[in-house]
Ligand code: HEM
């Protein structure tokens with residue numbers, strides 16, 4: 001109380017910036033400009049989010065890595081002050097069961113290990129020939145069709161949708177339904193009602209499908225989870241929720257990396273030429289890492305809450321405080337990546353945070369890498385004359401999804 | 414040099430296998446890391462160092478003996 005009285009006038013309080021921050025529309029691939037001075041001068045700063053609360057924003061690469069592996073930093077979104085992404089997520093959080101996305105060790109470790117088998121490095125690598133064939137076929141179809149074409153609908157979206165549908169055992173013929181509802185569930189420009197309706201529709205769809213897999217298992221991830229449910233290792237609802245999470249997470253992100261990655265390369269013809277002329281799998285894999293770093297498409301900030309007081313960088317994050325991690329800021333941190341604003345496919349970029357860091361680091365990262373390696377290693381060789389069919393200023397960027405991308409990418413060849 | 418793997422922390426991301434397949438593998442049923450070589454030769458240490466750096470769970474250490 002005494003503090004409040006002594007604390008002079010309330011408007012003497014330092015300005016707290018709003019988060020997320022706007023981009024400079026003239027540099028649509030760069031992170032919001034206001035992140036740079038924050039990272040330089042106030043790497044652990046308070047920001048204001050949609051509900052008026054003021055969580056901490058972490059912008060440096062090293063600080064993010066320290067905190068994201070700190071057991072005092074929690075992903076429990078049932079905590080009252082958890083800094084939710086939007087009103088929809090805040091509204092559903094109390095009713096959401098325990099998932100890999102909202103639990104901490106040891107519960108998280110158990111859940112995550114129960115869904116990990118399909119994402120083993122060896123099992124993913126074994127998918128390479130099938131993914132190469134899918135990419136070749138999609139490019140053949142595009143080249144046989146009208147020129148110009150939309151790269152998003154010709155390749156970027158169908159590839160990850162086909163792959164995740166096949167992996168999970170979801171009929172691809174339903175892709176219109178699951179693409180549309182996944183986008184709506186993640187779109188912060190919609191009302192909480194609309195977004196909830198989309199998640200519910202996906203949940204019901206998955207529940208029906210999962211019941212079929214319990215009766216008639218096939219060779220796919222849903223059937224594998226059905227086996228675990230029958231063996232009593234996993235709850236029915238857990239499996240259904242996992243199925244939805246993988247379906248949502250599995251296609252929009254990868255699709256965005258294909259379309260935005262191509263856009264970035266078309267803006268950097270010297271780098272595109274390196275990729276087109278390289279047959280070295282190591283170089284192509286490195287190029288994928290650099291594009292993940294440079295674009296950092298998950299732009300709404302990872303969300304956590306402190307379970308105890310944490311001292312870091314001369315600040316004290318109090319128990320119960322929300323914490324946000326801006327991945328683009330960390331991936332453009334010059335201390336981690338010199339000349340970070342340059343797209344340089346030859347740089348070592350593997351330590352980027354584009355898939356997050358810590359125990360929640362992306363479950364699908366090895367699959368996403370494989371899809372991107374095949375696309376970046378094939379598309380520009382097969383279509384060496386690929387170019388944009390509209391000025392970059394006219395492209396419809398999506399600022400309100402969990403990932404930042406374009407709603408279409410007109411290309412010609 | 415000896416490699417230490419803190420198995421309870423491992424979240425089975427497989428990043429160590431990607432960086433250093435000679436030294437790490439994954440258990441087939443849940444992807445948890447397996448140490449193939451506790452004392453890898455000099456020529457494998459760069460890969461192990463990369464694994465240490467990218468392991469998202471900070472579950473790998475390379476200790477001087
Ligand atoms: C280029 C493509 C992708 C990017 C950039 C990406 C990015 C991310 C990021 C940043 C996180 C961390 C979230 C956090 O810590 O709060 C994450 C988690 C996750 N991702 Fe991805 N992702 C991609 C592709 C995929 C794919 C293909 C799948 C599909 C199977 C997938 C499934 C998941 C799941 C299930 C989680 C939650 C893991 C956990 O909380 O333990 N992602 N992803």
Ligand code: SF4
Pocket residue numbers: 422423424425426427428429430444445446467468469470471472473
């Ligand atoms: S990189 Fe770390 S978390 Fe991933 S499998 Fe290896 S030891 Fe486990």
